[in-house]
Amino acid sequence: MKTANWQDRLAVGLIYAALGLLAVIVVYPFIHVLSVSLSDRGEALRSGFHWIPKQPTVSAYREILTYPFIWSGYANTLFRMAVGTALTLLVTVCAAYPLSRKEFPWKRVLVLLLLFTMIFDGGIVPNYLLMKELHLLNTRWVYVLPHAANAFHVLVMLSFFRSIPDALIEAARIDGARDVRILTRIVLPLSMPALVTIGLWSLVFHINAFMDNLLYVTDQTKFVLQQIVRQILIENRLDPFTTATNTIPPAPESLKMAAVIISVFPVLVAYPFLLNYFEKGTMIGSVKG
């Protein structure tokens, strides 16, 4: 059977070309950024494309790593990743587990109470006033507490819990195990794929989050890494660097690009691992709760 005529070949060729071009458009900026961050002053200020730096130098990195707020930013980001993710998992499991049990009463209403929070949100000002009344402004807690309540996570967890055979839970109950014990000894060990998926969603959210910082925190020592990078990259606040006593200071472009690399580095390293779980996770999430 001969179906591949010249028109079809042309169509396929065009599809390959279009997708290839898209991939290049997405990958090129990363190469450019890395190259400029490693270039010397003259090279970094040159316009046009940058592939491989002619005389690689790490002076931009050496310079930017002397900026104390990069370090405090990293520490604050690590704090919100660790504490925020642990808290998110705890709250998600605590909400989803009772709702997954057949004998738990008023399930419909209790699920709806969580669902409602997905479609209505108070807005920027009421949220700000709430954080103010709770005395959470200018604290690191404001990064982790509000995000623990996530109805979408609960739905994903719930649909996973429901797939665990009832017989296992019944058997444990007959052996005299109470609800919390069943959860920790039977349900949770079987739910590792869902826990890892939601945990990674949370980690990636927290590593990139900066809105809560922008809205609620003004104390520079409590800024997260993204907000520090935002000051350098978007608000052009490079003053601490330009006063340095180097003979030939790195170009501002190199410093900015080094800041970019420093902030995306953890994600790039974890990328193959993330990819594996995220693609599967999107599928879990697409199962309607």
Add this chain to the structure above:
Amino acid sequence: MKTILKHRELFALYLFAFAFFLVFKYGPLYGVTIAFKDFRVIDGIWGSPWVGLKHFEALFQTADFYRLLRNTLLLNLYLLLFAFPAPIVLALLLNEIRFRFFQRFVQVTMYLPHFVSWVIMAGLVIYFLSPTTGVVAEIVRWFGGKPVFYMGQKEYFRPIVVVSAILKDMGWGSIIYFAALSGINPELHESATIDGANRWQRMFHINIPSIAPTVAIMFILTLGGFLSANFEQIINLLNPVTYETGDVIDTYVYRVGLQQFQYSYTAAIGLFKSLVGLLLILGANFAVRRLSRGESGLW
């Protein structure tokens, strides 16, 4: 009472978790009341005097409001028209690729920007669009054009937002459609080919109808975030020169509300936006249910 006692451990777990939802998701609804009050910091939310619809009346009389409404609606409309279909097109094209390695390479590459924050993404957009050192300026020069300061031109703001939104999330968004396409029974394609259907006919008559339910659900979910979407993106790309076309409700509320302390007035705008968003998601769900005769929809 008896049922609660019987399931006391389950109730304790649920109550612990629900406390977070109550405080951080329902809590702000209490603060919404200041849209109907004259908020004074010393009196707090409770003690500030009620003023009825004063702030809404003031709102509808300012020129700012119509500029914000226009910008918010237009930007979101363009995103819906161009950024929403982009992952669908990408998935359809990827599905035509038979060379597995190339397919995987494109996927892995296109997912990458999803994992990068809008701070970085917007910072790079600004850097690449610089008229002097930017790569885009270089390409424009190749074709004999004269590069301008793109971030400072109000007519370029919306295209920049739409294109950068597409580049960031089109790969990621394609996963769900690609999975739906992989689920199509290959026999459908085989019999269509024997009947003489070409690639495009198969795409339009087999692939697109097969993913239509997924598209409908994603459409409702997108409309649910309509009007509040892309705040993180816009706030990083916006500058005073582009307020005319780029200032949306959220960026205005942030600037005027939180930085100039006009809490009540901006809470009124925020409430207006939330209500419009709620109506949109209810309306979209209703429309999808009607069109699919009750088979699709979120609820």
